[in-house]
Amino acid sequence: AIVPKTESKPDKFDGKILVPFPVESALSGVMRRVSENERLIYRRTFNIPEAWRGKRIILNFGAVDWEATVYINGKEVGSHKGGYDSFSFDITPFLSDATKQEIVVSVYDPTDASTQPRGKQVKNPGGIWYTPSSGIWQTVWLEPVSETFVDYLKIVPNIDDQTVTISPTIKSRASRVTTRVKVLFEGKVVSEGEVTSETAQADSVKPQITLKISDPKLWSPDSPALYDLNISVITNGVAVDEIGSYFGMRKISLGRDENGVLRLFLNNKKLFQFGPLDQGFWPDGLYTAPTDEALRYDIEVTKKLGFNMARKHVKVEPARWYYWCDKLGLLVWQDMPSGDRGIGGNDPDLQRSSESARQYELELRRMIEDHFNNPCIVMWVPFNEGWGQFDTPRIVSLIKSLDPTRLVNNASGWTDRHVGDVKDIHVYPGPGAPNIEPNRAGVLGEFGGLGLPIEGHTWGEKGSWGYRNYKSPAELTQAYVKLIEKLHTLTGDAGLSAAVYTQTTDVETEVNGLMTYDRELIKMDADTITAANLKVYSPPQARKQASGLPIPPAVPLVTHDPYFSIWSFSDKLNDETTKHWTGRDHDLSSLINIDGKTFRLMGSRPANVPELQQTALEVLPTRTIYTFEGEGTRIELIFTTPMLPNDIDLMSRPATYLTWNVKSIDGRKHNVVIYFHCSSELTVNNPDQEVVWSREFIPGLYTLKIGSKDQQILAKKGDDLRIDWGWLYAAAPAEKYTRSTIAAQDVTLKAFAVNGIIPEPDDKLMPRRVNDQTPVAAFVFNLGQVDEKIKSTWMILAYDDIYSIQYFMNNLRPFWRRNGADATDLLKTAAEQYSKLQRRCAEFDNELMKDLRDIGGEQYAQICALSYRQAFAGCKIAADDNGQPLLFPKENFSNGCIGTVDVFYPMAPIVLLLNPSLAKAVVVPILEYALSPRWKFPFAPHDLGTYPHANGQVYGGGERTEENQMPVEESANMIILVTAIS
Numbered sequence: 001a002i003v004p005k006t007e008s009k010p011d012k013f014d015g016k017i018l019v020p021f022p023v024e025s026a027l028s029g030v031m032r033r034v035s036e037n038e039r040l041i042y043r044r045t046f047n048i049p050e051a052w053r054g055k056r057i058i059l060n061f062g063a064v065d066w067e068a069t070v071y072i073n074g075k076e077v078g079s080h081k082g083g084y085d086s087f088s089f090d091i092t093p094f095l096s097d098a099t100k101q102e103i104v105v106s107v108y109d110p111t112d113a114s115t116q117p118r119g120k121q122v123k124n125p126g127g128i129w130y131t132p133s134s135g136i137w138q139t140v141w142l143e144p145v146s147e148t149f150v151d152y153l154k155i156v157p158n159i160d161d162q163t164v165t166i167s168p169t170i171k172s173r174a175s176r177v178t179t180r181v182k183v184l185f186e187g188k189v190v191s192e193g194e195v196t197s198e199t200a201q202a203d204s205v206k207p208q209i210t211l212k213i214s215d216p217k218l219w220s221p222d223s224p225a226l227y228d229l230n231i232s233v234i235t236n237g238v239a240v241d242e243i244g245s246y247f248g249m250r251k252i253s254l255g256r257d258e259n260g261v262l263r264l265f266l267n268n269k270k271l272f273q274f275g276p277l278d279q280g281f282w283p284d285g286l287y288t289a290p291t292d293e294a295l296r297y298d299i300e301v302t303k304k305l306g307f308n309m310a311r312k313h314v315k316v317e318p319a320r321w322y323y324w325c326d327k328l329g330l331l332v333w334q335d336m337p338s339g340d341r342g343i344g345g346n347d348p349d350l351q352r353s354s355e356s357a358r359q360y361e362l363e364l365r366r367m368i369e370d371h372f373n374n375p376c377i378v379m380w381v382p383f384n385e386g387w388g389q390f391d392t393p394r395i396v397s398l399i400k401s402l403d404p405t406r407l408v409n410n411a412s413g414w415t416d417r418h419v420g421d422v423k424d425i426h427v428y429p430g431p432g433a434p435n436i437e438p439n440r441a442g443v444l445g446e447f448g449g450l451g452l453p454i455e456g457h458t459w460g461e462k463g464s465w466g467y468r469n470y471k472s473p474a475e476l477t478q479a480y481v482k483l484i485e486k487l488h489t490l491t492g493d494a495g496l497s498a499a500v501y502t503q504t505t506d507v508e509t510e511v512n513g514l515m516t517y518d519r520e521l522i523k524m525d526a527d528t529i530t531a532a533n534l535k536v537y538s539p540p541q542a543r544k545q546a547s548g549l550p551i552p553p554a555v556p557l558v559t560h561d562p563y564f565s566i567w568s569f570s571d572k573l574n575d576e577t578t579k580h581w582t583g584r585d586h587d588l589s590s591l592i593n594i595d596g597k598t599f600r601l602m603g604s605r606p607a608n609v610p611e612l613q614q615t616a617l618e619v620l621p622t623r624t625i626y627t628f629e630g631e632g633t634r635i636e637l638i639f640t641t642p643m644l645p646n647d648i649d650l651m652s653r654p655a656t657y658l659t660w661n662v663k664s665i666d667g668r669k670h671n672v673v674i675y676f677h678c679s680s681e682l683t684v685n686n687p688d689q690e691v692v693w694s695r696e697f698i699p700g701l702y703t704l705k706i707g708s709k710d711q712q713i714l715a716k717k718g719d720d721l722r723i724d725w726g727w728l729y730a731a732a733p734a735e736k737y738t739r740s741t742i743a744a745q746d747v748t749l750k751a752f753a754v755n756g757i758i759p760e761p762d763d764k765l766m767p768r769r770v771n772d773q774t775p776v777a778a779f780v781f782n783l784g785q786v787d788e789k790i791k792s793t794w795m796i797l798a799y800d801d802i803y804s805i806q807y808f809m810n811n812l813r814p815f816w817r818r819n820g821a822d823a824t825d826l827l828k829t830a831a832e833q834y835s836k837l838q839r840r841c842a843e844f845d846n847e848l849m850k851d852l853r854d855i856g857g858e859q860y861a862q863i864c865a866l867s868y869r870q871a872f873a874g875c876k877i878a879a880d881d882n883g884q885p886l887l888f889p890k891e892n893f894s895n896g897c898i899g900t901v902d903v904f905y906p907m908a909p910i911v912l913l914l915n916p917s918l919a920k921a922v923v924v925p926i927l928e929y930a931l932s933p934r935w936k937f938p939f940a941p942h943d944l945g946t947y948p949h950a951n952g953q954v955y956g957g958g959e960r961t962e963e964n965q966m967p968v969e970e971s972a973n974m975i976i977l978v979t980a981i982s
Helices: 292-304 319-328 354-370 392-402 473-490 526-535 648-652 745-755 823-832 834-856 858-873 901-914 916-931 967-981
Strands: 002-004 038-047 056-061 067-072 075-081 087-090 100-108 140-145 149-158 163-171 176-185 188-198 209-212 227-235 238-247 252-256 262-266 273-278 309-312 331-335 377-381 422-427 441-448 496-502 555-559 565-568 588-594 597-602 613-619 623-630 633-640 655-664 670-679 690-698 701-708 727-733 738-744 775-786 791-800 805-807 810-812 875-879 885-889
Touching: 056 067, 075 087, 149 227, 149 238, 163 176, 163 227, 176 209, 188 209, 262 441, 262 496, 273 292, 273 331, 292 319, 309 496, 319 331, 354 392, 441 473, 473 496, 473 526, 473 745, 555 613, 555 623, 555 633, 555 655, 555 858, 588 633, 588 745, 597 623, 597 633, 597 745, 613 858, 623 834, 633 834, 648 875, 648 916, 655 670, 655 775, 655 823, 655 834, 670 745, 670 791, 690 775, 690 823, 701 738, 701 775, 701 823, 727 738, 727 775, 727 823, 738 745, 745 775, 775 791, 791 823, 805 875, 805 885, 823 834, 834 858, 858 875, 858 901, 885 901, 885 916, 901 916, 901 967, 916 967
Parallel strands: 273 309, 273 496, 309 331, 331 377, 422 441, 441 496
Antiparallel strands: 002 038, 038 100, 056 087, 056 140, 067 075, 067 100, 149 163, 163 209, 176 188, 176 227, 227 238, 252 262, 555 565, 588 597, 588 670, 613 623, 623 633, 633 655, 655 791, 670 775, 690 701, 701 727, 727 791, 738 775, 805 810, 875 885
């Protein structure tokens, strides 16, 4: 019955409820809310079995939310406050001689109208806050015990000493109690002992037994070995109570890796902990899972997807959930349920009322006591994002005193108080890593939150949301894999020790789960995300080459100008997705099929396709050369960007060649097929922009063309921007062994990975957003049988931006277009000159690298080659109205200025050495601006505007005032530059 709060017993009951489901849940059969002005009253009758006579009868509750008062046969037995911990009453004195006994439980739950711990339960659910779960929500059972019985058990394993300490609390009025303990593994006794205790008139004893566990089988997610425990209690030579339990030999600690960075250790070994944020809600049962099998299923799926941990979020589960984590091998970070009110990221801790603080601490103690013996729990988390956070250092010390065997995360989120064992940050969608600290490990307590509502599996028809929303499982899978790729890089030098992805399932309107709320669907491709997840546990490889040469922070692949600029941010080309210099994905991918087996050469997808071993990397002034070996073959993948300084027309031509050279190295012939695609990501600033595509008919070439639908030429300016106008071209010689298509990325990758082909015909679903089944231009080159003689294939990647720079409100063409050339001319010329330019670039690279080695040695030469690529990749060559070249450098990841004097100045030695005309092409626009009526100051300007708009200085006071100008530096730079040119 639901009655006013002031009533103790109803005149009549409303109907039946199915325990242990919350009254608000569908499975309870009631599905009704209870306000803070009401209370919930349960009643039923029960019989005491004849066999229990002479025993004490214990009434046990798994959990009741929140304040429960228990009556037996009309008499009050006791009360309990706390919504998440178990409690018991000895009801023996309250039982009658009648056959039927009556139990009444009166429950009051104010939800968020008061300060008690409540987690995410609110009266008005929405967003990250959910429906309340009032009343009895865990199992209720009766238990017969002797006058002497085990009331509580504490188990402390110690893998360093190879011991386990067992400390039962035994209620007894006997004068002497003997406790006998046996430890078993796989049914065999491995250790045993006993101890006799004097009760000394007390009603309980707390004996302690430490047993040796020789050569212990350690508990871990990969091998969740559990020892069984049998405890017998003996009085007067008779065993009066016997219980069974279990434990795991495991240790959680902090330790330093080989670089001295503090990490999370399990069993004295570094282990990256990675898993989902687990809310523990169910559409039909709310706080209560419909079955034990359902509880187990969530854990099984979590393990299946490659995770080794779950963060139980501001909720404490029934004991069975932790049992399955122990049994199946899943680490757990256990949150304390939040309550009271929240604080902001920059606010001090709350000043809770004494009642609020006392209740929090009481429930915190009980949570730790209830679950102390579960090996799965490795970390306590008292506060999340400032919710109810108070007196943090003292609370951390309290937890440490209650449980010195586990780690403490003082505050997950943004309210760190510089105590505890870890520094925890939240980044959505992220990922991110906290700064490395000397005494705490860095963890990512929440990230991700990628959302996808699936029709027929949502809580309601409207209102679904995620931190980032996607339109299809394929799109969501792709975004997730990219996210995990970024996470992987943070596990290395950045020192990240753990990460928590939001979240296990959708919950009500929040649709960022790995599974739907009903658990019927895993929303992404399970194999793909599992492969991505498993990669996280192997740290990024050390930054070294077998040759001893330095590895670039980023490897240049396609380096023409600030917009057409693609790099590999990883040491191996097949470790991560290639990126624009700003860090956004600009995906170029290549696979190779050797004798029916598919491997990755470039890019990280498909994640379930193995990478071919990269054996060498060489970065030269105009070329980047990767070498791979495997399956009896050697493959060179060469990126050639012909930035030959004595040919400005060629330098301005935005066309890079990709060449694959393949040969057998084991004396056998091998069938080889090569796949390549370039993503439509290259044509937009943000992936939610729409693109269109087509085929271009150029004699001798298969040519694919992709560009943004809107074509807003030179409409944007800024620093962290990517081009969203013009056209991307991918072209390959029209040979009989070449196939091409424009289709969804996942479709082409999967088709080639499985069958060595790509789909035909082209995808016609356009325009569409880039992040909606990402369109790619894909090619397949069937080289047939390859022997010890090199077989090659090549293609062109080009970008026609149509107009490149806005120069004092006049849109300038790229220099290569100055005489009316168009993309067709660009591609035809590039194809005709392929062989010639490969030779010219090799000759230039060899000559320049020899000079550099002679001057400064090999490492100096390598640094200069990188500088050459980076310098020209930061510039754009446009044509003025007279067809003369103007070179515009961009100030990258500073403020986005164009024509910045002090940015070009450090680059000047390259052009002064190799072609002084290029230096002139830089200083002419600056001198013209300085001489114009707009520049009224007696010193050199700092810049010409914000890239790609050279419409006047924006730095400091701009054209208005002398505030924050740089008269000495810029003027000195210009004097030296002009003198050098003249």
